[in-house]
Amino acid sequence: MRDRFQGRARRELFAHELRGYSVFAVNNxxxxxxxxxxxxxxxxxxxxxxxxxxxxxxxxxxxxxxxxxxxxxxxxxxxxxxxxxxxxxxxxxxxxxxxVVNAPVTAPIRLASLPTDPRALHIEVLEDDDRD
Structure with missing residues (x-):
């Protein structure tokens, strides 16, 4: 999300924007x-x-x-x-x-306990049907 919200009061993402990403555990x-x-x-x-x-x-x-x-x-x-x-x-x-992948791929929106969860960054994830 880098600098996307710089200077903005509202920090919102639509759920479809997160679907292209995945999180998984790896081991070397x-x-x-x-x-x-x-x-x-x-x-x-x-x-x-x-x-x-x-x-x-x-x-x-x-x-x-x-x-x-x-x-x-x-x-x-x-x-x-x-x-x-x-x-x-x-x-x-x-x-x-x-x-070596140690865990199944999971959509990041479901990983509420991770510090990289958007909500931990004060970003609201909106459902796609909330679009104007």
């Missing part, structure tokens, strides 16, 4: 090589600050593509600019051989 039973972009990691690589903390995503996509092309890493670990929590992006080349 073996080693997964990640490039650490947290803290000073990106600076040590010489990456611009916009690549890891910028509002626009192009610099981050460019950095990630360069890391993908120039290394054999399975992905990156970085800090969310919104929540300041750790995030992991796993590259396609590591998904099939390194990750």
């Amino acid at each position: 039973p073996g080693p997964l090589s990640l490039i650490d972009l947290r803290h000073e990691g990106a600076s040590l690589l010489g990456a611009p600050t916009d690549a890891v903390r910028g509002r626009a995503h192009q610099a981050g996509r460019t950095l990630s593509q360069q890391l993908y092309d120039q290394t054999s890493a399975g992905g990156i670990v970085y800090m969310s600019r919104i929540t300041n929590r750790e995030c992991v992006a796993v590259y396609d080349r590591a998904v099939a051989e390194k990750l």
